Every structure is written in C-alpha cells, then in structure tokens.
Amino acid sequence: MKMLPYWRYLTVAVTMIIVGAAIPVQIVRIQSSPEVAGVTGNGAYEWKTFYPARGVIYDRHGNLLAGNKTVYEVGVDLTAMPALETKALDMQKNIALAVQMALGIDSAKVLKRMTDAVAGTQYIKLDDFVDSDKANQLMQLQDKVQADPSGLNLNAVQFQAHLMRSYPENDLASTILGFVTEDNHGYLGVEEKYDNILAGIPVTLLVPTDPRRAEEYPHIPPGQTLILTIDREIQASVEKILDNALESTDSVSGTILVMDPKTGEILAMSSTPRMNLNDYTRVGEIFPGATPFDRAISQAYEVGSVAKILTMAAALDNGTVTPDTIFFDTGVIYVGGFPIRNWDNNAWGYQDMTGCLAHSLNVCLAWVSTQMGNDSFYSYMQRFGLGHLTGIDLAGEAPGRLKLPGDSDWHPVDLGTNAFGQGVAITPIQMVMAASALANNGQMVYPHVLYAQVRGGHQSNMSQWVVATPIKAETAHTISSMLANALETESSVDLLPGYSIAGKTGTAQIPIPNGYDSNDINASFIGWGPVDDPRFLVYVWLEKPQSNKAASVVATPIFKQVIEKLVVLMGIPPDAVRLPASVPQEQVQNTDQ
Amino acid sequence: MENVSQIVQKVRQANWRVQRQWIGLFLLGLVAVSMVAGLYLNITVRATLAGREVQLLQPTLSSDRRKNSDLETQLAGLTSVESMQKRAGSLGFQPANPEDITYVFVPGYTPKTAVDMSQPGPASQGQSQKPVLLPEYSESLFDWITRTLAASAPAGGQP
Numbered sequence: 146m147k148m149l150p151y152w153r154y155l156t157v158a159v160t161m162i163i164v165g166a167a168i169p170v171q172i173v174r175i176q177s178s179p180e181v182a183g184v185t186g187n188g189a190y191e192w193k194t195f196y197p198a199r200g201v202i203y204d205r206h207g208n209l210l211a212g213n214k215t216v217y218e219v220g221v222d223l224t225a226m227p228a229l230e231t232k233a234l235d236m237q238k239n240i241a242l243a244v245q246m247a248l249g250i251d252s253a254k255v256l257k258r259m260t261d262a263v264a265g266t267q268y269i270k271l272d273d274f275v276d277s278d279k280a281n282q283l284m285q286l287q288d289k290v291q292a293d294p295s296g297l298n299l300n301a302v303q304f305q306a307h308l309m310r311s312y313p314e315n316d317l318a319s320t321i322l323g324f325v326t327e328d329n330h331g332y333l334g335v336e337e338k339y340d341n342i343l344a345g346i347p348v349t350l351l352v353p354t355d356p357r358r359a360e361e362y363p364h365i366p367p368g369q370t371l372i373l374t375i376d377r378e379i380q381a382s383v384e385k386i387l388d389n390a391l392e393s394t395d396s397v398s399g400t401i402l403v404m405d406p407k408t409g410e411i412l413a414m415s416s417t418p419r420m421n422l423n424d425y426t427r428v429g430e431i432f433p434g435a436t437p438f439d440r441a442i443s444q445a446y447e448v449g450s451v452a453k454i455l456t457m458a459a460a461l462d463n464g465t466v467t468p469d470t471i472f473f474d475t476g477v478i479y480v481g482g483f484p485i486r487n488w489d490n491n492a493w494g495y496q497d498m499t500g501c502l503a504h505s506l507n508v509c510l511a512w513v514s515t516q517m518g519n520d521s522f523y524s525y526m527q528r529f530g531l532g533h534l535t536g537i538d539l540a541g542e543a544p545g546r547l548k549l550p551g552d553s554d555w556h557p558v559d560l561g562t563n564a565f566g567q568g569v570a571i572t573p574i575q576m577v578m579a580a581s582a583l584a585n586n587g588q589m590v591y592p593h594v595l596y597a598q599v600r601g602g603h604q605s606n607m608s609q610w611v612v613a614t615p616i617k618a619e620t621a622h623t624i625s626s627m628l629a630n631a632l633e634t635e636s637s638v639d640l641l642p643g644y645s646i647a648g649k650t651g652t653a654q655i656p657i658p659n660g661y662d663s664n665d666i667n668a669s670f671i672g673w674g675p676v677d678d679p680r681f682l683v684y685v686w687l688e689k690p691q692s693n694k695a696a697s698v699v700a701t702p703i704f705k706q707v708i709e710k711l712v713v714l715m716g717i718p719p720d721a722v723r724l725p726a727s728v729p730q731e732q733v734q735n736t737d738q
Numbered sequence: 739m740e741n742v743s744q745i746v747q748k749v750r751q752a753n754w755r756v757q758r759q760w761i762g763l764f765l766l767g768l769v770a771v772s773m774v775a776g777l778y779l780n781i782t783v784r785a786t787l788a789g790r791e792v793q794l795l796q797p798t799l800s801s802d803r804r805k806n807s808d809l810e811t812q813l814a815g816l817t818s819v820e821s822m823q824k825r826a827g828s829l830g831f832q833p834a835n836p837e838d839i840t841y842v843f844v845p846g847y848t849p850k851t852a853v854d855m856s857q858p859g860p861a862s863q864g865q866s867q868k869p870v871l872l873p874e875y876s877e878s879l880f881d882w883i884t885r886t887l888a889a890s891a892p893a894g895g896q897p
Contacts, residue, residue, distance in 0.1 A: 158761055165768040168775045198807065207853035209814035213807040308807055313814035356789030357782070360876055372853060381819040602857030641836065713834050716849055718841040
C-alpha cells in the first residue's frame with residue numbers, strides 16, 4: 146500500500162482547523178460588531194411607560210355605550226429644520242400656514258412658538274387631541290410637499306397617535322356614564338366609580354432593546370370592559386318620554402328610573418338635564434351651580450304620598466292594621482299639637498286601608514303611623530333604607546335625610562307628616578330600593594348598574610344582593626294587591642289594559658323657609674308589574690310641573706307611557722296570555738312531551 | 739520471551755496509521771463542534787430575526803388596535819339608537835304598541851338574555867393573554883435535543 150505524503154494530511158488538518166476556528170470567531174465577531182450592537186443595544190434596557198387603552202362600556206345586550214377613538218398629538222421636530230437660518234425660517238412659515246389651514250390654529254402664534262424656542266429645544270407640541278380628520282388633512286399636505294424641490298417640506302411636523310374616549314350614542318345614558326377628561330380621568334357616573342379598572346394601570350418598565358429578549362417584552366392589558374345592566378332601547382325610550390313630558394307639563398326637571406325588582410338591575414335611568422358626553426367641556430354650562438348631574442341618585446326631596454306605601458307596608462307587617470281595618474276620616478288629625486289635613490281638605494268618612502291608599506288620605510296614614518308609635522315606625526323606615534346611601538355603583542349619591550326622635554330638629558308632628566312623605570328627604574333611587582321589598586316578596590335588593598366585567602376573555606357577572614328583608618313575604622303580597630286594587634278602583638287611572646299593575650301617585654308640596662310653597666309641587670309615581678311576577682319597577686318624578694298640580698294628572702300618564710314601552714321591549718305578554726292557567730291544555734301537554 | 743516480543747511487534751500498527759487515526763478522530767471532533775456551532779448560530783440568528791420582527795411589529799400592533807377601536811366606535815355610531823330609528827322610519831317601520839302584538843305560545847322558547855362576552859379557549863378559563871412564543875426561540879440546544887429525542891421515542895409502555 147502506498148502511503149500518502151505527510152504534508153497532505155497536515156494541509157487537510159490545518160485547513161479544517163482554520164475553518165472550524167473561523168466559525169466561533171465569526172460568532173463572536175458578529176455579536177460584538179457595532180451593527181448588531183446598534184440593533185440589540187448591547188443588551189441594554191430602556192425605560193418605557195405604557196398607557197393601556199381605557200376599557201369600553203357596553204349595555205346589557207352588547208351595544209357600545211363608551212368606546213375609544215384615535216386622535217393625534219401634533220408637534221414640530223426642530224432638529225429636522227435646515228441648518229441655514231433663513232431656510233429654516235421659511236420652513237417654519239410653511240409649517241405655521243399648513244397648521245393654520247388644517248387645524249385652525251393661528252399661524253402667527255405657531256410661528257412665534259417655533260422662532261422663540263429656547264436653544265436646544267428639540268420638539269414643540271402644537272396641539273393635542275386633534276381629530277383624525279384634521280390630522281389626516283395635515284398629513285395629506287405633508288405628502289404633497291414631500292418632494293418640494295426647494296426642500297421646504299413639512300417633514301418636521303410629527304404626529305403621535307393615541308386614543309381618547311368617545312361616546313357613539315352622544316347623550317344617551319349620559320347621567321349614568323359620566324365622562325372622561327383629556328387626562329384620562331373619569332368624572333361622575335360609571336366613569337368615575339369604576340375609573341381604576343376602566344383606565345387600567347399605566348406602568349413604567351425596563352424594556353430590553355435586544356431583539357433576542359423579545360419574550361421579555363411586557364404585555365400590558367387594557368382596562369377592563371364593563372357591561373352595564375342598562376338596556377339601550379329602554380333607556381332611549383325612557384329619555385324620549387321624559388323629554389316629551391317636560392315639554393307637555395312644563396316641568397323644571399324630571400327623573401325616570403326603571404329597575405328589575407328581583408335583581409336590583411337598573412334597566413334605565415334618566416334625569417334632566419343631559420349632555421352630549423363627547424362635548425364634556427360644556428358641563429359647567431349645562432349643570433350650573435349646584436345642579437345635580439344625576440337627580441335620580443343625587444337629589445333628595447320630599448316625595449309626598451308615594452311614601453305612603455312604606456308606611457302602610459310597615460303597619461301591615463307589624464300587625465297595626467289589616468287591609469280591612471276601618472278608619473273614620475273626619476278630615477283632620479292632630480299630631481304633636483299640629484293639625485294634619487287631607488290633600489283636598491275634605492273628610493272621607495269610613496275607609497278601609499285600601500281606600501286610604503286609593504284616595505291618598507293623609508289623615509288616615511298619619512293615624513296609622515301614630516298607632517304604630519315612634520319606635521316601630523322609624524325602625525321600619527330605617528330598615529327600608531331611608532336616610533342611608535343605597536350604595537349604588539355610581540359616583541355622587543346623596544343619602545337623603547330621615548329625622549329621628551332625639552334629633553334636635555325632630556318634632557312629634559314629624560311622626561304624622563313622615564307617614565305621607567313630608568319632612569323626610571328621599572332620593573328616587575332610595576325610594577326604588579325601598580319599594581323593591583314590596584315588589585319582591587319582602588326582600589329589598591341592591592340597586593346597581595354593573596352587570597359584568599370582562600377581562601382576558603373571561604366574563605365575571607355581578608352577584609345579586611338582597612340588602613335586607615324589612616317586611617314579610619305575605620305583607621309584600623298584601624300591599625301589592627292593595628295597591629293594584631287601589632289603582633283599579635281609582636276611576637281616573639286606566640294604566641295598561643290586560644296587565645295587573647301596583648302603584649301609587651305622590652303630589653308633594655315643596656318646602657321653603659317657614660313652610661311650604663303654595664304654587665309648586667313635586668309630582669311622582671311609583672309602580673311595578675305584573676303584580677304576580679314583577680319584571681319592572683318604575684319611578685317617575687316631575688319637578689314643579691306647571692300644566693297641572695296633581696300627580697295623577699301629570700305623572701301617571703308618564704308612568705303609563707313607560708310601562709307601555711316596557712311590556713313591548715321586555716316581551717311581557719298580558720296576564721291572560723302569560724299566566725299558566727290561560728295556556729291551552731293541548732299546548733301544555735306538547736310542552737311536557 | 740523472544741517469541742512474545744516478535745508477536746507484539748507484529749500487531750503494533752504502523753506510525754502513519756496511528757497518526758491518521760488521531761487526525762481522523764480530531765477531525766471528527768472538529769466536525770461535531772462545527773455542527774454544534776453552526777446550529778447554534780443558525781438558531782441564534784433565527785431567534786434574533788424573529789425578535790427584531792416582533793420589535794418592528796409592536797408599532798403595527800398598536801396601530802391596528804387603535805384602528806380596531808376606531809372601527810368599533812364608528813360601527814356603534816352607525817348603529818346607534820338614533821341612526822337605527824331614523825333608518826327604520828325611512829323603511830316604513832314604526833314602534834309597536836302593546837295592542838299591536840300577538841303572542842304565540844312556543845314550547846321551549848328562551849327569552850333574550852344579557853350578552854355573554856366570554857371567549858372560548860384558555861382565555862376564558864382565567865389564563866392571561868400572553869403572546870405565543872414558539873419554544874424554538876427560547877429553549878437551549880440541550881433542551882431542543884432532549885425534546886426532539888423525547889418526541890421521537892415510541893409512545894406507550896412495555897408490550
């Protein structure tokens with residue numbers, strides 16, 4: 146066998162060694178090259194602040210009530226100006242003119258800001274929250290002069306896109322939603338109450354500039370999505386009815402509240418005035434002085450006779466009276482030394498308790514409360530939540546005022562007047578929460594507007610809370626029947642044929658220093674239905690109606706319009722169709738199969 | 739003893755053979771090291787390129803999210819109550835009144851309920867939404883070999 150020369154082995158070996166060694170050398174060389182260092186930042190980190198997108202708000206059926214839209218910060222990069230001073234000035238003039246054309250900002254002011262910039266200034270912010278239409282106009286101008294032969298382009302103008310709140314329904318449910326200012330803070334309503342979870346948490350983190358550390362990039366979740374209990378269609382109908390009512394009755398303001406009495410879910414809540422939330426800067430103009438943003442939760446007032454339902458429920462519950470208890474109405478009763486008279490100053494003679502409610506007799510209800518006594522009466526009123534916050538998840542709730550024996554401003558006559566809603570300040574939401582006990586088997590529910598939160602694709606629905614059980618279930622059924630009968634026997638009211646509705650009007654005088662205003666009233670109505678299985682509880686309040694001074698004339702028709710809409714929008718058939726006894730037997734059998 | 743010494747001399751390999759074996763062994767090691775280095779370089783480059791792409795996609799992602807928000811809000815505006823009522827009115831519809839409605843008993847009918855925005859999959863089970871990163875971009879070479887061997891191993895236990 147012929148041997149190969151030694152030098153050949155050596156050559157092959159040396160070649161392979163060189164090639165083999167070149168690979169790790171190349172690895173090290175590439176990784177330490179300036180090009181790669183430029184990309185990777187030499188393994189460095191940089192501080193970055195992340196502002197998560199604000200969470201959006203939907204109604205209970207997934208209709209967007211509050212979303213986000215793109216707006217722009219527009220500024221000038223002074224480092225992009227030509228070195229030659231005269232040329233730089235020409236470019237600044239061009240920019241000032243273009244900005245005036247597109248954004249409407251005075252060109253002289255823009256030019257002055259650029260020319261007066263302190264040496265070393267790199268960037269000047271000209272405007273922020275610029276609508277995308279205007280920004281696009283400026284971008285198009287920038288594109289047009291991009292290839293300007295003289296070099297006087299608009300390349301120094303910079304756009305920084307970001308999101309801002311937008312309300313596609315404008316003023317719909319505005320008093321519930323509240324608004325968000327440019328600093329991304331929520332004010333009033335849901336926006337303020339849930340500001341923390343809607344806004345997300347801005348974080349400043351060290352972010353690797355090295356692309357090989359991509360997995361370390363932070364994932365900043367956006368603010369949580371909220372789903373409200375509000376039904377957009379019901380809300381829109383209620384607002385339209387309220388607006389028409391204010392016009393037809395010439396009232397100062399109004400409130401309509403619709404709640405599911407079994408769950409406490411607010412289906413609609415409207416009060417006046419309302420505002421277009423996209424134009425929140427007018428809030429001071431629309432709500433001057435101490436005007437409450439949402440009267441339904443923020444304005445307590447003497448509700449008048451609608452409070453009689455609470456007095457009667459309490460008296461029935463502790464056994465002071467039964468529906469058949471007879472009271473002889475002489476037209477006046479003295480409580481604490483003061484006379485109390487009926488709304489018409491008449492005596493109504495013998496009346497059972499249903500008659501007392503049907504004719505809204507102050508004398509009768511004052512007698513009922515005096516029969517109960519201070520301890521029992523006020524104990525029940527407190528159990529109904531009067532004088533306390535309901536805790537509704539909206540910013541700006543007022544507690545109202547229930548004077549109690551022992552308070553410096555409490556007088557014995559208050560026991561009589563409180564029985565028919567005078568001398569006690571109650572917000573509409575408090576009245577609705579208290580009445581839910583009557584409509585819901587004695588269980589008083591927590592009123593709320595948040596249905597669910599959505600985060601990371603997971604929806605968490607709110608729990609339904611029973612706040613208290615101030616009265617027994619049988620008492621609730623009894624008072625509901627009495628109120629339904631009272632409405633039916635009251636000839637002036639023909640609410641909704643085919644549906645059993647329980648309700649009560651309230652015509653309340655307005656307190657002024659040293660007495661009550663003889664010219665103006667507050668007109669209210671509270672009612673729920675269908676009585677056997679309540680699906681809605683509605684409260685109507687008109688402040689100082691001028692067309693008529695009786696709630697049965699001004700507030701009752703509003704209540705009627707609302708429930709006419711509700712039975713359609715909620716798909717509630719008439720009693721004759723809905724109740725099982727009315728379902729044809731053959732169809733029931735089909736169901737069983 | 740002399741015979742034994744002769745036998746040893748006969749089985750000893752020639753020097754050039756021994757040298758060639760050592761060189762071959764060295765080259766084998768060199769090739770192995772080169773392959774590992776090449777593989778490492780390849781994976782590092784791919785990971786770096788992917789990371790760079792992720793970096794470059796961040797602004798695009800932000801922009802697309804903003805566009806989504808814009809489009810959702812625009813859509814909500816187009817389907818707002820006011821718009822839909824106008825549209826329905828122009829098409830000849832009018833709001834229904836209670837007396838306009840005929841109710842029909844439908845066995846098994848489920849009335850409309852509130853929206854459920856839960857998404858199917860792991861996200862709905864409370865897991866956080868994290869960008870999906872393939873293991874190739876995060877595991878070491880040893881991890882990769884182990885995983886590949888594990889994947890190629892026959893499934894199941896003893897027969």
